[in-house]
Amino acid sequence: MRKPKTFGEWCLLAGGILTFIVLLFALIGDLIAPGNTTSSYIMIDGKSVEVPPLLPPLSRLHIDGRTVTFILGTDQLGRDVFSRLLAGARFVLAVAFLSTVVSTVIGVFLGLISGYIGGLFDRTLSLVMDSLYSLPGLIVAIALAAFLGTGLVNMSLAIAVAYIPSYFRMVRGNVLSLKGMPFIEASKIAGASSLSIALRQILPNTFPSIASLLPITFADAIITEAGLSFLGLGIEPPTPDWGFDLNKGRQFFLAGYWWIGIFPGLAIVITVLGFLLLGEGLNEVLNPKRWEA
Amino acid sequence: MTLLEIRNLKVSYNTRRGKVEALSGVSLDVKQGEVLGVVGESGSGKSTLGLAIMRILPRYSQIEQGEIFFDGRDILKLDDEELREMRGKEVSIVFQDPYSSLNPVRKIVDHFIELFTEHGYTYEKEEIEKIASQLLEKMGVPPEKLHDYPHQLSGGQRQRVAIALGLALNPKLLIADEITTALDALVEAQIVELLKEIKKDYKTSIMFITHNMGLVAQLADRIAVMYAGRLVEVGKTSEVIEKPRHPYTRALLLSVPRIGGSKALQPIPGEPPDMRKPPSGCRFHPRCPLATDLCVREIPVLRNIGDRYVACHYA
Amino acid sequence: MSHATMHEILRVENLKVYFPLKRTIEDIVARRQRFLKAVDNVSFNMPEGAIMALVGESGSGKTTIARTVVGLVEPTDGHVYFRGRDIFSLEREEFKVYRRKVQMIFQDPAVSLNPRMKIGDQVKYPLDVNKIGTKEERVEKTMKVLKDVGLSPPEDFYNRYPHQLSGGQKQRVAIARSLVLEPELLIADEPISNIDVSARAQILNLLQQLRDRLHLSILYITHDLSSAWAISDQVAVMYLGKIVEMAPTSEIFSNPLHPYTQALISAVPSLKGFPLARKTKLRGEIPSPVNPPSGCRLHPRCPFAMPVCREKEPEIITLGRDHIVACHLYSKS
Numbered sequence: 003m004r005k006p007k008t009f010g011e012w013c014l015l016a017g018g019i020l021t022f023i024v025l026l027f028a029l030i031g032d033l034i035a036p037g038n039t040t041s042s043y044i045m046i047d048g049k050s051v052e053v054p055p056l057l058p059p060l061s062r063l064h065i066d067g068r069t070v071t072f073i074l075g076t077d078q079l080g081r082d083v084f085s086r087l088l089a090g091a092r093f094v095l096a097v098a099f100l101s102t103v104v105s106t107v108i109g110v111f112l113g114l115i116s117g118y119i120g121g122l123f124d125r126t127l128s129l130v131m132d133s134l135y136s137l138p139g140l141i142v143a144i145a146l147a148a149f150l151g152t153g154l155v156n157m158s159l160a161i162a163v164a165y166i167p168s169y170f171r172m173v174r175g176n177v178l179s180l181k182g183m184p185f186i187e188a189s190k191i192a193g194a195s196s197l198s199i200a201l202r203q204i205l206p207n208t209f210p211s212i213a214s215l216l217p218i219t220f221a222d223a224i225i226t227e228a229g230l231s232f233l234g235l236g237i238e239p240p241t242p243d244w245g246f247d248l249n250k251g252r253q254f255f256l257a258g259y260w261w262i263g264i265f266p267g268l269a270i271v272i273t274v275l276g277f278l279l280l281g282e283g284l285n286e287v288l289n290p291k292r293w294e295a
Numbered sequence: 296m297t298l299l300e301i302r303n304l305k306v307s308y309n310t311r312r313g314k315v316e317a318l319s320g321v322s323l324d325v326k327q328g329e330v331l332g333v334v335g336e337s338g339s340g341k342s343t344l345g346l347a348i349m350r351i352l353p354r355y356s357q358i359e360q361g362e363i364f365f366d367g368r369d370i371l372k373l374d375d376e377e378l379r380e381m382r383g384k385e386v387s388i389v390f391q392d393p394y395s396s397l398n399p400v401r402k403i404v405d406h407f408i409e410l411f412t413e414h415g416y417t418y419e420k421e422e423i424e425k426i427a428s429q430l431l432e433k434m435g436v437p438p439e440k441l442h443d444y445p446h447q448l449s450g451g452q453r454q455r456v457a458i459a460l461g462l463a464l465n466p467k468l469l470i471a472d473e474i475t476t477a478l479d480a481l482v483e484a485q486i487v488e489l490l491k492e493i494k495k496d497y498k499t500s501i502m503f504i505t506h507n508m509g510l511v512a513q514l515a516d517r518i519a520v521m522y523a524g525r526l527v528e529v530g531k532t533s534e535v536i537e538k539p540r541h542p543y544t545r546a547l548l549l550s551v552p553r554i555g556g557s558k559a560l561q562p563i564p565g566e567p568p569d570m571r572k573p574p575s576g577c578r579f580h581p582r583c584p585l586a587t588d589l590c591v592r593e594i595p596v597l598r599n600i601g602d603r604y605v606a607c608h609y610a
Numbered sequence: 611m612s613h614a615t616m617h618e619i620l621r622v623e624n625l626k627v628y629f630p631l632k633r634t635i636e637d638i639v640a641r642r643q644r645f646l647k648a649v650d651n652v653s654f655n656m657p658e659g660a661i662m663a664l665v666g667e668s669g670s671g672k673t674t675i676a677r678t679v680v681g682l683v684e685p686t687d688g689h690v691y692f693r694g695r696d697i698f699s700l701e702r703e704e705f706k707v708y709r710r711k712v713q714m715i716f717q718d719p720a721v722s723l724n725p726r727m728k729i730g731d732q733v734k735y736p737l738d739v740n741k742i743g744t745k746e747e748r749v750e751k752t753m754k755v756l757k758d759v760g761l762s763p764p765e766d767f768y769n770r771y772p773h774q775l776s777g778g779q780k781q782r783v784a785i786a787r788s789l790v791l792e793p794e795l796l797i798a799d800e801p802i803s804n805i806d807v808s809a810r811a812q813i814l815n816l817l818q819q820l821r822d823r824l825h826l827s828i829l830y831i832t833h834d835l836s837s838a839w840a841i842s843d844q845v846a847v848m849y850l851g852k853i854v855e856m857a858p859t860s861e862i863f864s865n866p867l868h869p870y871t872q873a874l875i876s877a878v879p880s881l882k883g884f885p886l887a888r889k890t891k892l893r894g895e896i897p898s899p900v901n902p903p904s905g906c907r908l909h910p911r912c913p914f915a916m917p918v919c920r921e922k923e924p925e926i927i928t929l930g931r932d933h934i935v936a937c938h939l940y941s942k943s
Contacts, residue, residue, distance in 0.1 A: 184722035185732075188787065191680055192736035193709045202735070206726040336806040337777070449895050479667035480833055482895060484877035506807050509879030536881055550811040552840035553880055554863060560840060562811035566776045 010286020013279045017217070020276025028091040037072060037082025039089045040240040044070065044082075053080035056254075059261050075261040077247065078254060081240075083261060087269055089242040093154070094273070098223040100158035101165070102216065108162070109169025110205075110212060116170070117177025118200050128174070131167040139164035139222065140229050147235040157236035161226050165219045172215060176208045210288040217281030221274045228270050244270050298467055298500050299325035299348065304361030306343050306352065315570045317343040317356070319524040322597065325468065330494055330501040332515030332532060334508060334547075338570050339521040341504045345470045348502075349388050350378050366467060384414050387461035391473040393453030396460060397445040403427075403456055404441040410463055430459045433496075435489060451482035455489065462497060469493075472504045487513050508551060512536055520544050523568045523578035530603035540603055540610045542583045577608070585609050617693075619795055619827045620679065621655040625688035627674050631900060646900050648674040650851035651688070653926075656844075658794075661821055661828040663838035663859070665874070666848035669899040672831045676797045679829065680714045681705070692795070710740065713788035717800035719780035723772040730756070730768030733787045740791065751790060759786045759816060778809030785816065789824075796820070799831045814841050835878050839863055844932075847871045850899055850907040853926075857933035867935040869912050906938065914939060 006012045043050040044063075051065055057076040062069050074083040112131075116124045134142065139161075146160035180186060181204075189199050228245030230236045237243050244266035251263020306318040318340045325331050335341040346352045348363060350370065363370050365386065373381065390396060397406065407427040411418055418426075428438040434455040436448075445453055454474055461469050471490070475483040487510060493499060494514070503514055511518050511532060518535050520528040520543065528541040539545040549561045565582035568574055574581050580590040589608050597606040628645035637644060649671040656662045664672040677683040679690055681697065689696050697708050716722040724732055730752055737748040756764035759782040772780055781801060788796060798817065802810040818841050820826045832838055838845055839859060846856040847870060855868040866872045872890035892911040897903060903910050909919040916938060924936045 184716040184718065185724045187682060188714065188716070188722060188784070189735065189739070190682065191709065191712075191714050192739055192787075192791065193706055194735070194739040198739055203724055203727070207724070209726070336808060451895050479896065480835070480874060480877050481667065481892060484879070487879065507879065508807075509881055512881045513879050547808055548881070550808050552811070552814065552836040554836050554839045554875070554878060555880075558840050560811035560814055562815060563808040566779065567806060567808070 008286065010283050012283075014283025014287060017276050017279030017281070017283050020272060021217075021280050024091060024273045024276055025095070027088050028095045031085075031088030031092055034088065037070065037076075037085040039081060039085040039242050042080040053082070055080040056259050056262075058259075059083075074265050075259075077262045078250065078259075079240075083247075083265055086242040086247060087244070087265055090244045090247065090266065091269070091273075093237075093241060093243055094224055094227055094245075094270075097154060097158050097161065097227045098220050100155070101161040101223045101227075102220045104159060104162035105165035105219065106169055106212065106216065109166040110173050110208070112166070113170040113173030114177060114200055114205060114208075117174040118181065118196060118204065124174075127170075131170045134163070135167035135171065137164075139226055143226050143230055144233065144235060147230055152236055152238045157227065157230060160236065161223050161230070164226065165223065168215060168219060169212065172211050173208050176211055177204055180204050180207055214281060214285035214288055217277045217284060221277035221281065224270065224274050224277070296327040297324050298327045298366060299323075299502075300362075300364040301344075301348070302362040302364070304344075304347060304363065305359040306340075306347055306361075307357060307359055308353075309355040309357075310571070312571055316359075316524055316573070317570070318347070319573075320361070321521075321524075321526055323519055323526060323529070325500050325502060327467070327500055328494075328498045329516045330490075330503055330514050332511030332518040333502060333504045333521060334506065334511055334518060335521035336506055336567060338523055338567050340524040341521050342472055344521075345388060345472045345502065345504055348468075348470060349382060349386060351382075351388075380414065383410060383461075383466070384464045385466050386468045386470065387464075387466045388470040388472060389454070389457045389461045389474050391476050393450060393457050393477075394445065396457040397453060399445050402442055402444055403431075403448075406456075406460055407441075407463060410460060414464060426463070427459070430463060431456065434459045435485070449482075450478055451485065454478060454482075454486060458486075458489070458493075462493065462499065465497070466499060468500045468502065470502045470504065473506070475510065476505070476507075483510075490514055508536070508548060520547070523570065523573055525578060525606060526597050526604070527579070527606045528604065529597070534603070540600065540605045541607050542585055542609075543579050546582075577606075617658040618655050619658040619660075619693060620829070621689075621691040621694075622675065622679070623653050623689045623691065625649050625652045625675065625678065625690065626686045627671070627678055627683060628686040644900070647851050647902065648899065649678070649685075652848075652851070652853050653688075654846055654853060654856060656827060656829065658827055659821065659825050660843045661817070661830055661841055663830045663832060663842035663845045664848060665832055665835060665838050665845055667833055667896060669850055669896055670848040671851040671899075672848050673799055676714065676799050676829065676831050679795075680712055680797050681709060710736075710791045711793050712795045712797065713791060713793040714797040714799065715781070715784045715788050715801050718804045719777055719784055720772070720804070722784050723780055725772055727771075728768065729761075729770050729772065729775070729783050730764075733783060733790055736787065736791050742791075752786075755786045755789050756783075758789065758820075759783075760812070761786065776809070777805045778812055781805055781809075781813055782816065785813075785820075789820070792824075793826070795827045795829065797829045797831070800833070801830075802837060803832075803834070810837070817841060835874055836880075847874065850896070850902050852907065852936065853934075854908070854937065855933075855935045858931070861931065861933055865933075867929065867933070867940060868937050869914055869939075870908055906936075 006015050038044045038053060042053055044053050053076055055076055055078050057072050059073060059075040061072045061075060072082050077083055112127060116127045142164040143160045146163055147157060150156040150160055186199060186203060189203050231243045231245035232249045237246055247266040248263050251266065254262050301321060301323045304318050304321045307314045307316045321344065333341045333344060347358060358371060404424055404427060408420060408423050411423050424441065427441055431438050431441060436452050436455050440448055440452065475486050491514065494501065505511060515532045517530065518532045519526055520541065522543050528535060528544045535544060539548055546563045550563055552560055563582055568578055576592050577590040577595050580586040595606045595608050597604050600610055627649040628647050631644045631646055633643065652675060664675060666672045674683060678685055685698060690698060692708060700708060733755060734748050734752040737743060737751060753764040756767055761767040761779065761782055802813050805813060814837055817828055821828055830842055842859050844858050845862045846853050847868065849870050855862065855871045862871065866875055869890055873892045876889040894911050905921050906919040906924050909915045918938050924938045926934050926936045927940050928934050929940060
């Protein structure tokens, strides 16, 4: 692999590294997290020991000759902040992943048929999508989350709806510009059905734009999720979640217990930054811009 | 009298997969009052040549080496101010797409006014209108069209206006880059007639860039044939067409269908070169019937053979 | 070879293709619908195994005729007969069968190929869509057809993408794709206009070879008279939706009757020039097809225009051997 040359390639590299780290944490977080994520008790030699709350970072607990280090401290219920961070990664990424998948599948599908069929159907659907698009994503998600309830799936669905219009608009735009191209006409002349043309000829041509939109909506979904849980919607305590912890940490910040909120907040920022850089880099690579021949 | 002297010009473009050499050491002259036809296909570098002379190469390109002397000055060393003065007044260019030269939201007359004001002329609007009106008439466009927008003119008319703008400040050199390619056959013939008249009346030198040998035969005094970024043959038009010395020129002439000529068309075998990895030595060697090891090894230099310049080991 | 002994593969009869124009306020007030008369009462027939050139400038209607024959556009009036059968009165299933017999290649090879599909898959696509043969047989056929158009070794080209090919190669892929269903009639819409000059001869030769080897009939749409001269057997010249002259190729070039045909031939920038009795020039430019001139559509530009040309549309007159012309200069009266 060679050294990155353009801005896009640097973004790709930086984004790739950050997202890789975050994904790693999400996958194996459980295994390397030493402490207690959801309970106030920690298991040492089969005995549960209560963990004091509000311990600052790098605090050590000596019990029966064993030393347990709380790298990032403990929160107001004595839970290990670091462990919650790692476990939270899994939850946040799961929500973001599920909502991105749902919004992509639905948005692309609707955009494809709407653009291809055209007519009244297309105009009506576009109107609906444009209206949805004009609402801030968080508001949409809040409304739906309040309606659907708590839990991973419900949260993901609530967030997904906010991003369907983005994929819809983009794919529909692609389809409209591809519809009139001679290679589509050639397919018609060969006797292809509309379904075949839409799936085999048009859809692959929308992949580059979809691919460049994916990391961006993924990152956005993370923020929306953090926003929802910050407001207390969608998650059930004691599920570890960055947004939720950020909110709780806010209350304790002024009292001097900064570590409870700062670390989840940083985690959100770094994760989102990573995915945005990845998206920017992918966009550069897939859709090269004007400063290149 | 030599008006334009290009010496060993090398221009390259930046692409994702490295640099592409569009011009690999081109040396060419344009005399005062002559029409030079520059003939080539895609990848030949002919358009790059025009852009380089006007100093309007795109951002992702660079002039690696060479000199371009226009009227004695090395225009590669001019600063932005001097270049702006030069463009439109000393040298102008007309492109294939008439809309490139015309602003769709401005009336035709406004184009002329802008041209004159930008170059520091202090004529009154009415004066400019009169000049423009006369110019349009000479070009075969009804002067009423001065107050129309570009979309209200036909393709042929737009091109004539573009030529009129190109000639308005009486430049010494007009570069015409495939100006008839996008036009219908009859309109193309009309533009060719127009250029013949311009050549007679204005004594402007014209660099006529095209892929159409027939057009060059009608207009040009001399012809310069380009292939893959290099000049392969330069000489008097009638002579080059009658007796081409370079295998590419010969093959090109044979491959074009001509009414009344042979119906057995002889295509040039192979494909145009990939300019990211052009062939070594003589770039035409993969497709040349005369190619030998020498052609693969050594780049043929453009040398003087009689009154002709040919870049071939076996000319 | 007299046409009576050859089978006729295509017959176009009184074809009219009018496109409704967007209505302006004046139109709505006057309660009228204006039309763009892209093809206005065109008739011709094409013998089997012939290459027929349809020549014209922009607005002539030649491309619309091509698109109608291939089924992309429905006629406003008139008929298109393929081997004697009216294609627009066929049942859906029969029309599908017709579709396979008539294929088309387009002007710009860069956009007539799917940029994100392998060459081989694209060429094979018509076979997939029509469920012809087994998967292996389809690949085999694709390889064969790639070889037929000169893209060898076919295995190599099968896996490439369009952007890796030159313009001439792309056009050959498009031709291959059109051949895979073994059509009887190929509509070639300006197939060489967007290709490098040196590669055009390859395509022209290929078309002729295909006609010779496969007995393919070709309707060759072009604005380039020189290529029409080189490969076609008969030429029809079109202006603003009408055929103005039609004759066997040698005849039309040695004896062009219609002023428009003469002007077109005069305008060809030739190296040595085809000896013409006179060099005919037309005034002005093509008027908008939305508002064609009255009577003979060429009359505002024609150096031979007479008063009748403005009033009456010229009838189609047959002169000599298969030579028809629509011009008042030749009417009996």
